[in-house]
Amino acid sequence: MSSGPSNERQLMTRGDMGRVIRRMAHEIVERNRGAAGVMVVGLQRRGVPLAERLAAAIEEIEGASVPVGALDINLYRDDLTARPQPLVRPTTLPIGVEGMVVVLVDDVLYTGRTARAALNALMDLGRPKQVQLAVMVDRGHRELPIRTDYVGKNVPTALNQEIQVRVMEFDDTEEVVLVEHGQEVLR
Secondary structure (H helix, E strand, O other): OOOOOEEEEEEEOHHHHHHHHHHHHHHHHHHOOOOOOEEEEEEOOOHHHHHHHHHHHHHHHHOOOOOEEEEOOHHHOOOHHHOOOOOOOOOEOOOOOOOOEEEEEEEEEOOOHHHHHHHHHHHOOOOOOEEEEEEEEEOOOOOOOOOOOEEEEEOOOOOOEEEEEEOHHHHOOOEEEEEEEOOOOOO
């Protein structure tokens, strides 16, 4: 994906990430006037543990649990033929999406192509009342008219930079880092 040396700078600590999740949970509850009818769905991979944390924070605020699921979008990507065999992960939803406010959760919003694929995958599962998007980091460089409803942090980036959201489940650490590569990163 890149060549040349790279270095990284921490943008968010574990504590920062926890505060962001709690803030976004409050924003979701406020915007939707509670948690009734809200489902939180994480995009495979790193969006799933973030969705679980968000759902737990909403439950802490409202005193009622919200359904939380996982959505795999690999077969909906517009670059499917350009990639090697996609690794398809499970899509699991505890209830149907019909009539629900579905909050899609992802780690980083970049071009908007992942969010578009997620919308297509979600619509194949039913017709939600509304779809909202929550991301830990919005790094800009949109190629599609996609915007986030809830954002942890806006981080303008150059094309030779990458944002990595690291979670305990996959990375044995919890942080957000900006990685600067020696040369431009290919999209």
